[in-house]
């Protein structure tokens with residue numbers, strides 16, 4: 001019997017392969033994945049075969065990946081460029097992934113070129129990956145989705161939100177739905193407030209060209225933060241298959257009311273305007289916070305808050321769920337200070353889950369003090385958690401859709417943030433906040449006035465170190 005021929009190695013075409021995203025995230029993740037994958041860098045830069053290989057080796061740390069890489073110069077608007085690319089990538093049923101790691105403004109012409117050269121309709125093993133931000137408002141997101149749908153079937157399209165590929169983000173489903181402890185109390189009856197924070201310590205670095213056009217809402221809130229909210233607040237899915245999980249997230253996002261600009265705060269870190277490439281009078285927000293209203297049975301009346309920003313006190317992404325205080329705690333005729341139970345889902349760093357409870361201080365008397373119970377995620381077996389981009393690329397290559405938001409989720413997320421974008425673009429200025437702080441004071445007032453008490457940052461709160 002003749003031996004079946006080994007399948008040809010998968011090929012990944014990276015548009016914008018000499019850009020920031022490819023260098024920082026995609027190429028290092030591909031190197032870690034290993035295997036016999038071939039990389040085809042495609043872009044407008046002038047690279048020779050050798051200079052591109054050298055760049056791959058430098059940025060990915062893998063000579064092996066560099067050896068399996070090649071460069072194709074491309075004029076994004078020219079059909080001949082795509083035809084030439086088609087001849088290079090075609091190979092007896094090989095999986096071919098087109099990864100758009102280019103600025104969003106180029107998406108339309110690249111998609112058009114791929115379509116016109118007939119590269120998209122070759123079956124499910126030809127796939128397309130697009131990176132956020134997908135559009136810059138609801139209308140442009142719908143346009144982009146329509147364009148993708150004209151060329152590719154749903155199974156061929158992978159829309160990246162790398163937060164969904166973080167292990168700790170996926171763990172939200174395990175926490176909520178594989179433990180009978182939490183789900184019965186996960187609602188308006190027992191939960192006082194939910195706060196989701198995605199704080200970064202770093203500023204915009206050298207990314208002004210991108211960031212000054214985008215800002216915190218488009219860069220983080222519309223995608224990563226709303227996806228975290230969807231997972232924390234959605235209903236239990238029928239199965240954990242991607243289709244069912246997506247449907248539940250979509251349903252939740254439909255219940256999230258478009259954000260009210262009077263219940264939102266924008267900030268800009270001091271010295272943002274001094275960063276190279278930022279417009280001298282830029283009003284772009286580097287911080288955004290908002291009260292969220294979810295109109296459904298489970299969350300009616302629960303104040304929920306989101307915040308994200310750059311140059312904040314420390315890098316911290318977490319969801320804090322504060323439960324209602326115990327109703328009665330009287331000792332010796334005195335009311336004891338209440339210590340509300342907190343459940344902290346710490347996405348990064350120090351990934352884990354923490355429950356802050358009240359406990360009796362050891363010794364005489366009956367004083368209640370905060371105390372923590374902690375799960376350190378790393379102790380579950382991973383010394384080093386796999387990088388989100390590694391997970392994303394693995395899924396794309398194997399054709400799985402578990403960690404990708406659907407077109408409808410993305411469009412709805414834009415509908416949720418659009419009122420902020422419109423109001424903030426029309427007028428007003430962001431509040432300037434000192435680098436290294438927790439952001440604008442107005443955000444504290446927002447939480448206080450909306451029944452959230454104050455912002456809770458684990459580590460700053462007793463019992464959550």
Ligand code: BG6
Nearest residue numbers: 132162200219220224317348388
């Ligand atoms: C990206 C944003 O999507 O996420 C960046 O464009 C941000 O501005 C980054 O810094 C944060 O990702 P992570 O995985 O480092 O938290």
